[in-house]
Amino acid sequence: MIGIYAFAIFWIALAVGILLFSLLKDRSPRTGPTRPATRKRMLIGFGVVYVAIGLVVPAFSIADSQNADVVRGEGIKLTANEKKGQALFGQLCGSCHQLASANANGRVGPSLDMQLMPQPAADAAAAAKNYKGRSDYVYTVIINGLQRGNGNMPALVTQGQQAKDIAAFVAATAGYANP
Ligand code: HEC
The missing domain is CATH 1.10.287 (Helix Hairpins)
Incomplete structure (x- = not known):
């Protein structure tokens, strides 16, 4: 303001x-x-x-x-899986990406706080859909990698449950400083 x-x-x-x-x-x-x-x-x-x-x-x-x-x-509570995702993010993603909720300051790839900040939602259902969209997107990028011309993100940095936990954590906290 x-x-x-x-x-x-x-x-x-x-x-x-x-x-x-x-x-x-x-x-x-x-x-x-x-x-x-x-x-x-x-x-x-x-x-x-x-x-x-x-x-x-x-x-x-x-x-x-x-x-x-x-x-x-303030006040975001992480589930057990999201907590695992937070630790994994620090190990596997933080060297390339900025994400305040994981204390990550990588500069190789884009800031996920900037790119995945939640959009305003009209109601709880819309917010849940946005969350699912962000989570699915992060999971897909982890599995497939990303080469849009802004540098290369390698595919399969991890997969399976680890990739799901990371995706859930990023979707829940991107754009927030202190979960
Ligand atoms: C070796 C560096 C590196 C690592 C490790 C890495 N990334 Fe990336 N990531 C990148 C780069 C570079 C891009 C941008 C690619 C492009 O836009 O062409 C990217 C893009 C992304 C995007 C898309 C952002 C957007 O603007 O839409 C997401 C989401 C993402 N990474 C998540 C992750 C997650 C989660 C991990 C950990 C499992 C991870 N990355 C690990 C380098 C990395």
């Missing part, structure tokens, strides 16, 4: 700045001895403010999204 406010404030400040600048420009006589200097000072002032906001807004957005992840992650 802070990010959205900061974003709005930035554009409002920009609009006001442009308005003030154009007013100033219209009124000041081009040959006046003091006006051009004032205008230059104001221009520099606006420039400094815009650069400062440009640095502050992304910082707020990043901090905001990290907070959101932590809050969303």
